[in-house]
Amino acid sequence: MAAVLTAVVALTALTAAACAPSDPPPAEASDTATDALRRAVESDDTTAIRQAVDDGADIEARDAGGATPLITATKAGRTDAALALLDAGADPNAKDSIRDSAFLYAGAEGLDEILIATLEHGADVTSTNRFGGTALIPASEHAHVSTVRILIEAGVPLDHVNDLGWTAIHEAIVLGNGYAEHVETIRLLLEAGADPTLPDGDGATPRELAARAGYDRIVALLDAAA
Template sequence: MLAAAAQGEPDAAREALKAGADVEARDDRGRTPLILAATGDHDVVARILVDAGADPDAQDEQQDSAWLVTGVTGSVKMARVLIPAKPDYTLENRYGGTSLIPAGEHGHAEYIREVLKNTDMDVDHVNNLGWTALLEAIILGDGGEDHRKTVQYLLDGGADPKLADSNGVAPLQHAEDKGQDEIAALLRAADA
């Protein structure tokens, strides 16, 4: 089952289930088949696992779950597979973040738009560094089109443009310091 999930082989996954494979089996890093399918963006296998009752909240040794992995990969199709499984959107990764925070860092704009449209995730969740998804998109982003769209979708989803980091530095100040003029303009408009 683990190999079928990791390699994205739906027929092998179905056969493993028929043979009685454990849908919650763990590999040497504590990853379940559903986590492996999410990591590889194998949506067909993930759907098979979800239909078989796989736990979308099971976490591995690094505190990743299938849902949390989607924030890193930015996979809209995997998010759509997992949302019906009703994952715990408050579940945190090893950095104290929800899936929106790594999505902000990586500029996964379409993922953020999809998730904010179809879940009740807290758009202003603060991780262990004192950063929100909006702050991650600015601080760790490159200011390019993907991060600009990410900031726009976060703001559209209700992100607080004034919510400062743990040092009291607001998103606008970070954007200005990094020369992210278009993002700074978005933040000013949201605050108007």
């Protein structure tokens, strides 16, 4: 009888253990998975990224510069890694210590594939960088024409003024070179409804800035839009 009771008790314990909810992975296992995630991002290994996430990696873990794995992948131009992280739920709006997010950096640097993916995963089109500017302003400065088109279509504010007192049009003129890409950038901004008369922080209009720089084609665009 004692043997039977012992067996019943043991079976009950095993059944309870099988039905109990599984415990979360220990912190050490999670840390190991996060380290594996960082290594996977460095090697642009999407399979390893997905495995690390499945193993409990902290997808929003910060490095010494405050960058998440997604920001690290984006700044390194590792498109496959960035897309895999976004698909796994990484936050496109998380910012590092210098206020770059994957969305803002991809916009500024013309990383269109990553940019589109951040938008598809909920990027905040009104977010601003350390200069108080939207993604559209540096994209216009650098004359990333395709990127400017994407950001306009996404609804980034056209006349947002950054901490320097510049809109996207101002920055494309002041920090641009007047060549074809900058002319096309300003044409796109004007066509989308950007204000051609809005003065900068010093009171200079876009036309005055373009005229001072000798950018005749830009002056002509601004005159036609005014």
